[in-house]
Amino acid sequence: MAQYIERYQRRRLITSYFSVVLSISLVLFLMGILGLLVFNAKKLADHFKEQIxxxxxxxxxxxxxxxxxxxxxxxxxxxxxxxxxxxxxxxxxxxxxxxxxxxxxxxxxxxxxxxxxxxxxxxxxxxxxxxxxxxxxxxxxxxxxxxxDKPLIELLNSNVSRLSLWILVASAIFTLISVLLINSSIRLSIYSKRFIIKTMQMVGATKKFIRKPFIVTNVKLGMLGALLALIALSVTLFYLDQSFPELQLFDDAIPLLVLFAAIFGLGIAISYISTHYATQRFLNLRTDRLY
Missing domain, CATH: 3.30.70.3040 (Alpha-Beta Plaits)
Known part of the structure; x- marks a missing residue:
């Protein structure tokens, strides 16, 4: 019976970790796609202009x-x-x-x-x-x-600046949504361990001591999710470069390195901040409110 409970808890833990990594990687991958659009908005506009x-x-x-x-x-x-x-x-x-x-x-x-x-x-x-x-x-x-085609040129020029603005707005909105989604996934993961947190607190463990293993674990999950997102983004970028070589996506290495570093750093930062505040919430919660 004890072995069955242990296996069940281990499966739940793996499932919890998997859901956190998957949500982080998917959200960061989509953010990377938007980042590519932001960095290459002018290239895309120039490409369409040069087809006229x-x-x-x-x-x-x-x-x-x-x-x-x-x-x-x-x-x-x-x-x-x-x-x-x-x-x-x-x-x-x-x-x-x-x-x-x-x-x-x-x-x-x-x-x-x-x-x-x-x-x-x-x-x-x-x-x-x-x-x-x-x-x-x-x-x-x-x-x-x-x-x-004079009307087409007028339409293209009027829409290029508008498109760039909407890409920036969409990126800002999606960044906020991404933070909320990753935060929710981590909070749900910590919610399942709220009784462990409260038990450790009741036996005299400090808040910093209790938070540390949760932060370390979730930061590692954030790094793993960010790495998976970067791999998927690299594959997508390679495919786009093969399909549209005229865009020369790999010519400007610095913006790509900045984007990849930002995605990796964002995965770590969101994981750290979300874990810190999620554990803090349960540490400050009264025992009767845990239910």
Whole structure:
């Protein structure tokens, strides 16, 4: 019978520890994801900005030397990220694949024009700057038209700052929720040992002596939970870097090290503070209130 009770208590203890570690690791992992969003908000915004294409349609009588000079000027321009020349024959093939029909054979001629697709540097993707760039390019005599999605650029620029603000707000709210969740898990774990705490106090143990083993145990659990969260975060970060190499997530090592250190430190700090106040609560509680 005694062995059965001992095994039962050991299972309860392991289950309690497991729940604390799991809750800490899950909460810290989600906080790490939010931290990555905060640190890489500008990179994400720049990535989307640099996907916007400025298309330059050339006149049919444009000379090859003029087109080459234009491409060379784009290669030297500080506002250009990439430039791609698209002959009208290639454009016709792509368009025919999109609509599933050879429109050139149907019309008897190719109505499309030779074009250059420009992707701009993110710092130059704003309604005013793009309009200035488009107007400058349009002044060239061999340029027929400069086309870009003006409403999309205005929408993107207006939403980038708003998105960054909401990410910060969400991070602050989630940090508070995380502290409360971890605190609740630790308090529940200590609640099951409230009678042991009170018994030790009644036989003359000091509050510091009683608190110490609980703090040491829960800080170790906090460190374990933080390590599990960091492992999961590293795997997620590696997967994102493989899927979106253009974001260059590993290029800035210092912010990542700061984030990882903050998550690990937060796991220890929350565990320590929560355990301290949870044990203090039961130490100050009257015996008849334990029930």
């Amino acid at each position: 294409t400025l298309t330059i349609f050339l006149k049919d009588d444009a000379k090859e030397i003029e087109v080459n000079q234009l491409q060379k000027s784009f290669a030297l321009a500080d506002y250009v990220k990439s430039a791609r020349y698209i002959p009208k024959e290639e454009a016709a093939e792509e368009y025919s694949e999109d609509i599933g029909e050879n429109f050139v054979e149907f019309l008897g001629f190719n109505p499309l024009k030779n074009a250059i697709d420009l992707n701009l540097q993110a710092d130059f993707v704003s309604p005013v700057q793009i309009e200035e760039i488009a107007n400058t390019i349009s002044t060239k005599t061999y340029v027929d038209e400069v086309s870009y």
